[in-house]
Amino acid sequence: MLAAPTHAPTQPPISDRHRLRPAQLDMPPRLLLGPGPSNAHPRVLQALGMRQVGHLDPCFIALMNEVQELLRYGWQTDNTLTIPVSGTGSAAMEATLANLVEPGDRVLIGINGYFGHRLTDMAQRYGAEVRAIHKPWGETFSLAELRTALETHRPAILALVHAETSTGARQPLEGVGDLCREFDCLLLADTVTSLGGVPLFLDAWGVDAAYSGSQKALSCPPGIAPFTLGDRAIAKLNRRQSPVPNWYLDMSLVGRYWGSDRTYHHTAPINMNYALREALMLVAEEGLDARWQRHQTVAELLWDGLEALGLRCHVAREFRLPTLTTVLIPDGIDGKAVARTLLNDYNIEIGGGLGELAGRVWRIGLMGFNSRPETVLTLLKALETVLPRFR
Numbered sequence: 001m002l003a004a005p006t007h008a009p010t011q012p013p014i015s016d017r018h019r020l021r022p023a024q025l026d027m028p029p030r031l032l033l034g035p036g037p038s039n040a041h042p043r044v045l046q047a048l049g050m051r052q053v054g055h056l057d058p059c060f061i062a063l064m065n066e067v068q069e070l071l072r073y074g075w076q077t078d079n080t081l082t083i084p085v086s087g088t089g090s091a092a093m094e095a096t097l098a099n100l101v102e103p104g105d106r107v108l109i110g111i112n113g114y115f116g117h118r119l120t121d122m123a124q125r126y127g128a129e130v131r132a133i134h135k136p137w138g139e140t141f142s143l144a145e146l147r148t149a150l151e152t153h154r155p156a157i158l159a160l161v162h163a164e165t166s167t168g169a170r171q172p173l174e175g176v177g178d179l180c181r182e183f184d185c186l187l188l189a190d191t192v193t194s195l196g197g198v199p200l201f202l203d204a205w206g207v208d209a210a211y212s213g214s215q216k217a218l219s220c221p222p223g224i225a226p227f228t229l230g231d232r233a234i235a236k237l238n239r240r241q242s243p244v245p246n247w248y249l250d251m252s253l254v255g256r257y258w259g260s261d262r263t264y265h266h267t268a269p270i271n272m273n274y275a276l277r278e279a280l281m282l283v284a285e286e287g288l289d290a291r292w293q294r295h296q297t298v299a300e301l302l303w304d305g306l307e308a309l310g311l312r313c314h315v316a317r318e319f320r321l322p323t324l325t326t327v328l329i330p331d332g333i334d335g336k337a338v339a340r341t342l343l344n345d346y347n348i349e350i351g352g353g354l355g356e357l358a359g360r361v362w363r364i365g366l367m368g369f370n371s372r373p374e375t376v377l378t379l380l381k382a383l384e385t386v387l388p389r390f391r
């Protein structure tokens, strides 16, 4: 017979105050056409459910190598330090700044939308002396403007958002890397809404540090975030006088787990790595050229359809992102009410504007798995039905 537990008389009574008995999980079948997340590809969801192995298992280590190599393909880079950060896009964003910024470093940030402000906030927290250049939301910086700014500010790092999800504008990066080398400065690029959907050539464009997210054009759930550093960035990391002030994101430690040592740092999110591998496999199977072309063709179908409904896009066509379109809300229409109706009556999610564009635009994402003609037709049909009710 088992002896009674000796601690029983002193154990406090268990409270059932928070003991919910929720119903079986059952989420509605939303079509996610907002700024992200996009719907995950069915194959990615299936991979997510694969049985686990340990995070130091030889099978998992083989998978880690595949993820790194597939990320290099997606980004068109040979960077050795190319890994997924355990966390969302903001974690990978923070990883670039935590590793590259030393207190007092001058960081020049192009602010033409919401995420330039987030970069500024983070860089300041790591002790950077931030200098900012501004453009109205929806516009981009020209090479001449960037040259003038580099001459004026002489930063150690220039940070630009390649695909501004808050505005739908694509910041051209061609030539910026050469400019940065002329001024002995690193180029850091946010590619959260471009990786896997918009042409991107990190090495050819001389991008020294970049990060992305999983839940946009890669069509994987949020929770794992691509990150890469090139040789010049690694040299800066190695020259640091002070330790990276963020233990979790310190690439001199995390890099050992993903590099040749394979030493434990933190427990990798095993199943999110399965999912990301599948998402990146889909990119490789389709081929970047075909994938970028698909995103462009499908976006143009949306833009033409919106025009036919009497709607206008916010960003000039030349700089419009195929992955994220900002649509001007016509005068007199309650944009939030339209979005609410699309969600409640049609299971379609679109986004509203942020910051300067709050209340002025809808944001429509056509990313990864959702970048298909039938998705566009579904949304246009719903808009055609809903809009007259609000005019």
Ligand code: PLP
Pocket (backbone or CB within 6 Å): 035, 036, 088, 089, 090, 091, 093, 115, 161, 163, 164, 165, 166, 190, 192, 193, 213, 222
């Ligand atoms: N940068 C850009 C351009 C983004 O669009 C986002 C998210 O929408 C982020 C960074 C931050 O990513 P996350 O929300 O996954 O942390």
